Amino acid sequence: MSSSRQLPWVEKYRPKRIVDVVGNEEAKKEYIAWINSWVRGSPSRKAALLYGPPGSGKTSIVHATASEFNWELIEINASDVRSREAIFSRVYPALQTRSVYGHTGKIILIDEVDGVWTKEDVGGLDALIELINTTTYPLVLTANDPWDPKLRDLRDLCKLIEFKKIGKRDIMRVLGDICSKEGITCDRDVLSAIAENAKGDLRAAINDLQSVAMGKDTITLADLQVLGERAAQENMFEVVRIVLTSKTPEGALSVTRLPSLDYEMLIEWLNENIIAQYSPSLRAIADAYDALSLADVNLSRMKRKQMWALLPYVMELITAGVSGVREKPPFKFVKYSFPEKLRLLSRLKTKREKFIQASKRAATLLHVSTSMFRSEILPYIRLIYTYDKDYAMKILSSLGIEDENAKYVLEY
Numbered sequence: 001m002s003s004s005r006q007l008p009w010v011e012k013y014r015p016k017r018i019v020d021v022v023g024n025e026e027a028k029k030e031y032i033a034w035i036n037s038w039v040r041g042s043p044s045r046k047a048a049l050l051y052g053p054p055g056s057g058k059t060s061i062v063h064a065t066a067s068e069f070n071w072e073l074i075e076i077n078a079s080d081v082r083s084r085e086a087i088f089s090r091v092y093p094a095l096q097t098r099s100v101y102g103h104t105g106k107i108i109l110i111d112e113v114d115g116v117w118t119k120e121d122v123g124g125l126d127a128l129i130e131l132i133n134t135t136t137y138p139l140v141l142t143a144n145d146p147w148d149p150k151l152r153d154l155r156d157l158c159k160l161i162e163f164k165k166i167g168k169r170d171i172m173r174v175l176g177d178i179c180s181k182e183g184i185t186c187d188r189d190v191l192s193a194i195a196e197n198a199k200g201d202l203r204a205a206i207n208d209l210q211s212v213a214m215g216k217d218t219i220t221l222a223d224l225q226v227l228g229e230r231a232a233q234e235n236m237f238e239v240v241r242i243v244l245t246s247k248t249p250e251g252a253l254s255v256t257r258l259p260s261l262d263y264e265m266l267i268e269w270l271n272e273n274i275i276a277q278y279s280p281s282l283r284a285i286a287d288a289y290d291a292l293s294l295a296d297v298n299l300s301r302m303k304r305k306q307m308w309a310l311l312p313y314v315m316e317l318i319t320a321g322v323s324g325v326r327e328k329p330p331f332k333f334v335k336y337s338f339p340e341k342l343r344l345l346s347r348l349k350t351k352r353e354k355f356i357q358a359s360k361r362a363a364t365l366l367h368v369s370t371s372m373f374r375s376e377i378l379p380y381i382r383l384i385y386t387y388d389k390d391y392a393m394k395i396l397s398s399l400g401i402e403d404e405n406a407k408y409v410l411e412y
């Protein structure tokens with residue numbers, strides 16, 4: 001099998017049963033108790049909010065539950081259901097359709113609920129709360145940081161379960177298992193270096209292992225150099241250029257051999273840049289978006305039904321499919337743009353980070369926890385701000401929050 005057709009190991013070795021989810025014993029216990037309360041038909045809480053750092057197994061445990069109980073997994077990214085209409089048009093219909101795969105139940109996963117809802121989307125958040133109150137299936141939400149004051153009502157409704165970073169020893173064990181299943185000989189030093197570098201993120205560790213292992217049956221410390229070179233390979237501008245301007249389908253397909261190609265990111269980039277490269281040929285633009293939308297449909301089917309065999313089709317559609325369009329205009333130099341959607345997400349991320357930093361500082365000065373500051377004190381400062389801006393700014397300044405940071409704290 002060529003490397004382009006190889007499944008990402010993070011998917012191939014995703015835990016199939018809850019016991020296969022590594023580490024976080026305490027969280028697993030709480031989660032299992034919650035799932036069992038659903039199985040018994042008397043859920044303690046309708047929804048669980050799994051929170052913690054990336055790559056710690058939050059999503060994996062839900063996938064494992066679906067496959068272990070033979071439940072249909074309805075997986076949706078929170079940013080796709082920001083509005084009330086989206087919740088009604090995307091989530092409710094999925095709950096009502098009968099599964100054609102002989103599933104015995106359903107479980108709903110709404111990923112990354114933090115940083116999604118802005119002031120304009122409160123309707124979406126309310127609709128989610130309504131969904132929690134009425135659901136007849138277990139509903140799991142995930143977040144890296146669940147302490148946003150906007151999520152307070154949501155938090156109150158959910159069983160909160162904290163996932164922590166995965167320990168280095170556990171990471172090394174997972175990497176060692178993968179090596180033996182793949183028939184790869186790998187020094188402990190190498191596993192230790194990859195695990196160390198991952199800093200508790202098992203997804204990053206497995207991806208790194210796959211990058212260094214490409215086509216080898218022995219990995220040594222010298223091979224870790226690839227990890228340093230990855231930054232260059234990840235240069236999305238170059239990847240987009242290859243796909244959109246390649247003269248042959250094979251040329252476009254060649255990017256799928258980059259060890260760390262992020263195919264979901266590539267879809268966003270192509271979506272943003274197809275028109276600039278293919279205009280004025282409407283036929284070329286239409287064909288390219290046809291291929292991209294087919295890839296998107298397959299990608300979401302792949303994730304929803306855990307049909308990883310669809311990945312090669314997705315890869316071919318977003319490369320050869322997008323490149324091999326009819327009436328493709330001659331090569332022209334185009335300055336590609338960064339996807340607007342990702343820009344929006346990263347803006348929210350910066351805001352969130354500033355907000356977290358500032359509230360930590362204030363909480364330390366006040367000798368309270370950060371969450372207490374955000375939920376019990378900050379709302380009053382915001383209220384004061386609506387009546388007397390200067391006075392509220394004085395309060396914030398006495399808490400070490402000034403200028404720009406005050407804006408983040410008041411508006412986030």
Ligand SMILES: Nc1ncnc2c1ncn2[C@@H]1O[C@H](COP(=O)(O)OP(=O)(O)OP(=O)(O)O)[C@@H](O)[C@H]1O
Nearest residue numbers: 010013014021022054055056057058059060202203
């Ligand atoms: N605890 C774990 N046990 C086994 N595999 C794991 C674990 N955590 C992560 N992985 C591996 O890493 C991949 C990504 O993990 P997962 O999607 O569960 O992370 P996450 O905590 O949901 O991260 P994010 O917050 O970024 O969504 C999984 O596909 C799996 O291969």
